[in-house]
Amino acid sequence: MWNGTSLQACELNLCLSVYIITFITGFPANVLAFYTFGRKVWKKPAPIDILLLNLTISDLLFLLVLPFKMQEVANNMIWNMPYFLCPLSGFVFYMTIYNSTFFLTAVSVERYLGVAFPIQHSLRRRPIYAVFASIFIWGFSMIHLSIVYIMSFYNPPGTGSAPRNICYDGFTDAQLQILLPVRLELCIVLFCIPFLICSFCYINFIRILSRLPNIGRRRRLRAIGLALGTLLVFALCFGPYNVSHVVGFVTKESPEWRDKALLLSTFNACLDPIIFYFTSAAVRNALGAMVRGVWNKCRCPQVLWSSKKKTPSETEKSGLPKPQEINAV
Structure with a gap:
């Protein structure tokens, strides 16, 4: 029977604020990253660029289904949209979260091999290996997270049924017996x-990098900071939510704070572009070009406006020739 005790109460203001901030900041940043890595992979594919491109695609898919979560939260966790969108959006939502853990790990392996075995790695480095790794990660995540889709329709006879206006929550005892171990x-x-x-990978990356004498101090500190930052993002964004899985398995029910832990995982979609910025010079150049373009567009009207508003006294102070002086010449 449905026990009715696992409903998650996501606080309206908190959850909506996190979702909206993540979407507003994460979507344009990931679009820029997608454009940059797409161009690089098209022109000259490198393994790390292929991995980062796939991570960007995963984040964009996550952000595209985020409005469904916003609507659900705004409606007090009641699912009032067509029900088939519930398992579909939930599957993409959770699958892309775990995609991020794998692609961040793959990037760490690529960076570690580059400093630990520079010669061997450069000789054996092939973009096709990154393509195979990406296909494996997508397939592995899809297979594991198919449980989200299955549980939405799993309803053994005689066990009661979970309410259809609740999305991926309010599970029956029979559903929890399968879901909690998974x-x-x-x-x-x-x-x-x-x-x-x-x-x-990153601890050894830092250890090796700190001993290399031919790397500039600024470049070394940036690489070490990137490694530590990635580990911190990994632990803070994904750690609490996965701890809730362990707690749920022990207590035989979903913990009440599970949705709040999930909010930290959503932040990863707007934190990944920061990693892209420090990892890829192409992203830094693209962002710099975009900022300069916006600055120039905003600056030109101001320059024209200020030149039109100059008074005769300002013209005299500027040292420019007066109209009568031009005529005299």
Whole structure:
């Protein structure tokens, strides 16, 4: 039977604020990153650019289904849209979250191999390997997160039914018996193992980089800061939500704070572009060109307006020739 105890109460102002901020800041930043990495991969594909392009696509998919979550929260967690959109949006929502953990881990492996085995890695470095890795990550995440889609329609006879106006929540006891162990497996396979690999790669990346004498201090500090920042984002964005899986498995129900922990995971979509900015010179150049273009467009009307508003006294002070002086010449 439906126990009715697992409904999540996402606070309206808090959840909407996080979703809106994430969407407003994350969408344009990821569009810029997608354009930049797309051009680089089209012209001269490099493994790290292919991985970052896939991470950007994953974040954009996440941001595209975020409005469904906004609508759900604004409607007090009642799903009033066509029900088929519930499992579909939920599947994309959670799948792209775990996609991020794998692609961030793949980027850490690529960066570690580049400094630990520079010669061997440069000789064996092939873009096709990054393509295969990306296909594997997408497929692996889709298979594991298909549980989100399945649970929305899983309803054994005689067990009662979860309310149809609740999206991926309010599970029956029969559903929880399947869902809670799967969540624990997601925590171990899709978070703990990638986090351990990412930590190993970046800790050794920092250790090796700090010993290299031929790298400038500024470049070294930026690379070390990027590694530490990525680990921090990894732990803060994905850690609490995956801990809720462990707590749910032990207590046999979804913890009440699970939705608040999920909010931290949503922030990852607007934090990834920061990683892109420090990882890729192409992103920095594209952002700089965009900022200069906007600045020039905003500045030109001001220059023209200020030149039109000059008084005769200002013309005299500027040292420019007066009209009668021009005629005299």
